[in-house]
Amino acid sequence: MRIPFTLPDEIEAAIPTVAAHLAADGLLAYPTETVYGLGSAPTERALDRLAALKGRAPRKPFLLLISGTSMLEEYGLVLGPSGTALAREFWPGPLTLVLRGAEGRLPDRLRGTGGGIAVRWTSHAGIGALLDVTGQALTSTSANLPGGATAPGAEAIMNLFPQAVSTAALMVLDGGVLGNVPPSTLVDCTGSLPSLVREGAIPLAELRRRVGALAP
DSSP states (O other), X not given: OEEEOSSHHHHHHHHHHHHHHHHTTOEEEEOOSSSOEEEOOSSHHHHHHHHHHHTOOTTSOOEEEESSXXXXXXXXXXXXXXXXXXXXXXXXXXXXXXXXXXXXXXXXXXXXXXXXXXXXXOOOHHHHHHHHHHOSOEXXXXXXOTTSOOOOSHHHHHHHSHHHHHTXXXXXXXXXXXXXXXXXXXXXXXXXXXXXXXXXXXOHXXXXXXXXXXXX
């Protein structure tokens, strides 16, 4: 199913249908402030389905999108000093932070090798509104096949995953064609000092300019 998801009235009309789909462990393709993502509710069954769709190792973690710091608190995720400073300056926006916490509240398979969970407060208004309604985070990975380019829009996503779309396993939110935007910058905040995992939409120099010694 392909659903318009650009104008405010389109987003408002779509959210109840999308929320019900996610509650049933359905998969979702959706626009973000960077690239199109594939995601699901953070449940074991939905994560199995998402890994199969992407053709990736079942235990390779996905990041989480949230709609505010209150959601972090509900999951028991810990920002720490560097994470707090970075979040204050760059959230909501294209900065992903790897955080400690959430033991017993989120599937352990979301954790990377260092034990943290990657989280981003999305600045996409429509996805933020969806998260507010569902009250839970949305898993996220780029809308592509392993080694391939990220699909720039709904039509390309439907061409990549035709069977999942035709069986209604994958719902596609059409937010228009996105430009050539880099993925989010990724910083690990689980240690005593933050470390840069991936430089993306926010340059390392900008992190350091605005956060100083608390930047990686």
